Each structure stands twice: as C-alpha cells, then as structure tokens.
Amino acid sequence: MKFLWIITAVLFITGCENFYEKVYDEKIKIEKIPCLNVEEKNAILRAQIIRVLKKENIKFRDNCPYTLKVNAKFLSQCNNPEAKSIGADFDGFLRFDLYRKGELVYRCQMDWKGEFSEEKIEDLVRKMKKDLKGL
Numbered sequence: 757m758k759f760l761w762i763i764t765a766v767l768f769i770t771g772c773e774n775f776y777e778k779v780y781d782e783k784i785k786i787e788k789i790p791c792l793n794v795e796e797k798n799a800i801l802r803a804q805i806i807r808v809l810k811k812e813n814i815k816f817r818d819n820c821p822y823t824l825k826v827n828a829k830f831l832s833q834c835n836n837p838e839a840k841s842i843g844a845d846f847d848g849f850l851r852f853d854l855y856r857k858g859e860l861v862y863r864c865q866m867d868w869k870g871e872f873s874e875e876k877i878e879d880l881v882r883k884m885k886k887d888l889k890g891l
Contacts, residue, residue, distance in 0.1 A: 778887075781861040784854070788890040789822050791815040792854075796826040808877045814891055823858075827851040830872065848872060850880055854888075862888065 792814055796802040805826060806816050830848040850872075851865035864887065866880050885891045 779860055779863045784861040784888060786889050789888060791817040791820040791822065793818055793820040793823045795823055801828060804874050804877055808874065808881050812881050812885060821857050823855040825853040825855060850876060852880060852884060
C-alpha cells in the first residue's frame with residue numbers, strides 16, 4: 757500500500773504543473789525598460805507576442821538586455837495519464853519570465869479555459885505593463 761502512495765505521488769508531481777508564482781527584484785517595478793527581446797521557439801507564438809508588444813508601444817530589439825522568455829503549455833501537450841483521464845481546470849497556460857542581463861527579475865502567468873487567442877497574450881502583456889511601470 758505504501759508503494760502505491762509513492763507511485764501516485766510521483767505521477768502527481770510529474771504531471772501538468774499549475775504554478776501562480778511571481779518573482780520580483782523590487783527595483784524592476786519602477787526601472788525604465790527601454791526594450792524587450794522575445795525568446796520563444798514557436799515562430800507563430802513569437803510573432804504574435806511581438807505584434808502585441810508593438811501594439812502596446814513596447815519596443816522589441818534582438819540585442820536588448822531585457823529578455824522575455826515565454827513558456828506556453830496546452831493541455832493537449834500534457835502526457836500525464838491522470839490529467840488526461842480526469843481533466844483539468846484549465847486548457848493551457850502562458851508564462852512570461854523577464855530576465856535582466858541573464859537574471860530572473862519578474863514572472864507572470866495566466867491559465868485559461870477554452871480556445872487560445874491573441875487576446876490572451878494582450879491580457880498578459882497588459883498585466884505585465886501594470887506591474888512594471890517602466891515598460
């Protein structure tokens with residue numbers, strides 16, 4: 757019986773994770789951020805994020821000291837059998853990790869239910885702008 761609990765715990769921990777953590781360097785809240793570099797492997801998602809940044813008057817530059825690393829997950833990408841069998845409270849998440857010269861200074865994430873759209877990116881960018889006055 758003890759072995760079964762250990763196996764269940766391992767499966768639970770290795771499943772689709774649902775974190776709502778923010779990491780701050782307090783100075784970043786008021787620091788002037790002149791530009792962002794976007795790091796995302798999916799070319800379509802990267803293009804959507806850059807389009808939203810430009811729409812929100814945030815400058816994009818490849819050689820910027822501020823890097824926005826994107827992490828997106830869709831429930832269909834989750835391979836945990838338990839999550840697939842019982843479902844989840846969300847269909848995916850989008851997380852932005854902001855790095856200044858390689859150091860993590862800010863993180864924000866949103867989960868969503870339903871279809872993914874560019875409006876989700878807009879919502880997260882606006883949240884980031886609200887938190888970071890220098891953007």
